[in-house]
Structure formats: C-alpha cells, structure tokens
Amino acid sequence: MIAENFNYDAPSTLEEAIALLHQYGDDAKILAGGHSLVPMMKLRFASPTHLIDINNIPGLSYIKEEDGLLKIGAMTKEVEVEESEIIKNKYHIFGDATKLIADPQVRNFGTLGGNLAHGDAANDHPAVMFALGASVEITGNQGKRTVPIDEFFHGFYMTAVQHGEVLTEIQIPAASGNYGSAYHKAERKVGDYATAGVAAMVQIGADGRCTKVGIGLTNVNSVPMRASRSEEALLGSDLSEAVINQAAQYASEDCNPSADLRGDEDYKRHLVKVITKRMLNLAISRAKNQG
Amino acid sequence: MKKNITFKVNGTEHSVEVEPRELLIHVIREKISMTGSHIGCDTSSCGACTILVDGKSAKSCTLLAVQANGKEITTVEGLATAEGLHPIQEGFHLNHALHCGFCTPGMMMRAIEMLEKNPNPTEEEIRWGIAGNLCRCTGYNNIVKAIQWASAKMQDKELPSTEPEFV
Ligand SMILES: Cc1cc2nc3c(=O)[nH]c(=O)nc-3n(C[C@H](O)[C@H](O)[C@H](O)COP(=O)(O)OP(=O)(O)OC[C@H]3O[C@@H](n4cnc5c(N)ncnc54)[C@H](O)[C@@H]3O)c2cc1C
Ligand code: FES
C-alpha cells in the first residue's frame, strides 16, 4: 500500500515548521512518529499534500519536573517514557499504559504528542491525561497557549490544535503526598486498541480521605472522556469499598460505548465497571505505599 | 517532488533518489536490493519488516524512506561476519527456531535490540519483547529458547541445551 503523492520537508526549527504549516495551508500535516499517520496515508484515509517532519527540531523531547509540573516534550517517545526514572518512581500509570500500547517497535517511534494530537478515542494516553489532570501546550505564530485536557478533544480526529500550530508540551500537576495512579485496558491480543480502558489517579490525605482524584476512559465514547460523576463520588470520601463500587457503577453508566468487533455495548460497560474498580484499588494501594 | 537521501545500510553508504511516499522497506528491498527484510502484513502488525534504525528496532513498512536520511540501518544481511554467524543466528539455527523462515529476519533484529537493552531477559520479558513479531509456524517456544541461547552466548555464559523438548 502506497500513500498518495506529497511533498516532504524536515525543518530544523519550530519557527520554520510553523511558517511551513502556514505557507502550505490546510493540506499540510505534521509528521511526528508517523505510526498513526503513515498507516492512515497508506490506506488513503488521509492524503496530506505536504508533510512537515518535526523530528529534526531539537528540544522537543524531555521528561522533567519543574515549577510543580511534570513536563513531557511532545516528541518524547513511548520508549523514553517507559525507561524514565522519574516516571518509574512516581507515575506508575505510564508504565501500565505504555506496556499495553502497540509493541516495542511501535513504541520506539510513537510520540506522546502524536498520541494526543491524533485525537483518537482508541488511543491510551488521552485517558491517562484526564486522570492526571494534564494541560497541553500549543505553539503557533502568536506564541504559546495552554489548553486543559478537558477542552482538548473536539471530535473524531479533531483537537484544540488548530491549523498552523504544533503541540509542544504536556504539563501534568506533579505527584505530591500519598499519590497513586494506574491504567489498564482490556484488549483482544497484545498490541490491540482497547476494548475498554480506565485510567485512575488518587491522592489520599492524612485522615485517609481522598484529596484529589481523576478518572479517564479509553474507547468507550466518541471522544476520550472523564468519568466526572465517579470523581465527584470519590472526592472527599473515605475511599471505602462501597464508594468505589458506586464510582465504578457511575463510570459504566456514563460512558457511551458502541458495539463493534471488540464487543457489544453491555460487555464494554461491564468492563468499564470492573476495570474502574481494579484501577482505583491499585492506585489507592500505590498511594498508600508512597508519600 | 523527489528527494535525494543518504543513509548507511550495514555499514555501506547509499545515496538514492526517492519519492517521499516510498516506504523504507521498499527502498531497502528494491533499490538497495537487500531482500532479507520481509513484508508480511504491510500494516505494522507482524514485524517481518523489522530492521534497526540507529540501533532501534523499527517496522520499516511504517517508515518513509525519507525518514531514514542520515541514519544507520542494520538488516539481517548485516549480522554475519567473516568469523561466522551472529549469536542470534546461531541460536535460531541450533534451537530450530524457524520453519518457513518468513518471520525470522524480523524476529532476530527485534531480539538484538532487546538483548542490547536487557542482556539477560526472563522468559516473560522475551515474550513481551517480541510481542510485535508474529510467527505462524513455530509456536514461539523455540524462538524464546533461541533468544535465551543467544543471551547466554553473548555473555560468555554456560550455553543451555539445544535438545528438543517433547511435551
Ligand atoms: C500496530 C500499531 C498498534 C498501535 N496500538 C496502539 C495502542 O494500543 N494504543 C495507542 O494509544 N496507540 C497505538 N498505536 C498508535 C501509536 O501509539 C502512534 O504512534 C500514536 O498514536 C501517534 O503518535 P505518532 O508520534 O506516531 O504520531 P503521527 O502518526 O506522526 O501523527 C498522528 C497525528 O497527530 C499529528 N501530530 C503529531 N504530532 C503533533 C504535534 N506535536 N503537534 C501537532 N500535531 C501533531 C499528526 O499531524 C497526525 O495527524 C498503534 C500504532 C500501530 C502502528
Ligand atoms: S510488514 Fe511491517 S509489520 Fe508486517
């Protein structure tokens, strides 16, 4: 399978990339890891006339804690997240998620920025970002702006990244106190997209009450979604089994899965309930072992 | 618009003119005439096209050739030396880790990066490590044994038995 013809540029600065995006107009696309875009171009689901490869732009790949934030450069590859010490020590959710994303070869190329900018509810990082309360930094020729993850996904393959803009950084409130996070998805086989997936983050105060919580759901809605009612039930609670069951029930009721080859609607709702419960319990046990 | 790209394949520099839409696997097979890397699925699923790009295992059916500009590529043809087979090749040979052989070049290239990062993987780590490579013949057990054998050989450790197991 071969894509339609296109022109290719590989600028070495962000300014140049943004200028090229403006010059070429709507039909230009950014090439990051290419592991979502190239398959779509081969199938001719996407036929950009210009590809702007941003791999030669230095300084877009890093993982660091700064100003109370965990900052991840947009071009950071899955494999770099998997191997990062900061992530391994404090943000277990990424270890859970990356291991279930595709396979090692794909993770050598796929980037975190690309995973979000693709705007696909089947991708795993969107739910993780909802759980962690992330924001996304977007750079255009007017400078930088920051968009909360709740306002980032606009529709099927549509995000807050406008034409002529580049997603440059992911910003996550740094882990503090007794903080735990976890992700799991049910998949038919290794490397498959989620039948349903749940990302959870909790912070527990000295009195045992939940001081912070986030729950994101994968592939059970047309856009990645937050399980808001579940979060409300958990926040401030004692995180008892009854509350967790209630939160899991809400998540299964509030998602909107559609029937497909991966399962019917009831099955997916059931998965959401079971996985929400498990991920909350895992995040809670991780939180209790930390801080 | 055609592009001229320069890259090294198994240590030799090549300059080729490509259309941006040409896939790396096609250029390696058809323009460099190295047909050891295979095309199985053409959809990034099977791993038969796995090569190393600057040492990183990559599905070359999902990379554009232009993305390889300036890079060093290793394919299965680059493994053996004048002294003989690479330990991973020897491991596959001695442990009967291939039947039809279609998946083998990709399996070996993937195993090489895995062993580079983790010279002594557990069986579970090996199975996760080759999760992006499909084999329709062997049932994987002998592939796992071959990688364990190569791991021992590359570390000058005692070599595991290569006797077949009957279960
Ligand atoms: C076999 C296979 C299995 C997979 N399984 C999974 C899975 O289980 N879970 C999962 O989450 N993903 C999966 N993926 C997708 C993979 O993780 C992709 O790499 C990822 O979704 C996109 O990242 P990328 O860097 O490759 O982006 P690209 O493919 O380069 O780009 C994707 C889209 O985002 C845009 N874009 C990229 N970067 C930016 C940026 N910085 N600013 C603005 N726009 C940008 C591009 O223009 C394009 O429209 C799989 C892929 C394959 C091939
Ligand atoms: S041919 Fe590339 S992964 Fe199958």
Ligand code: FES
């Ligand atoms: S040996 Fe035939 S596909 Fe693996």
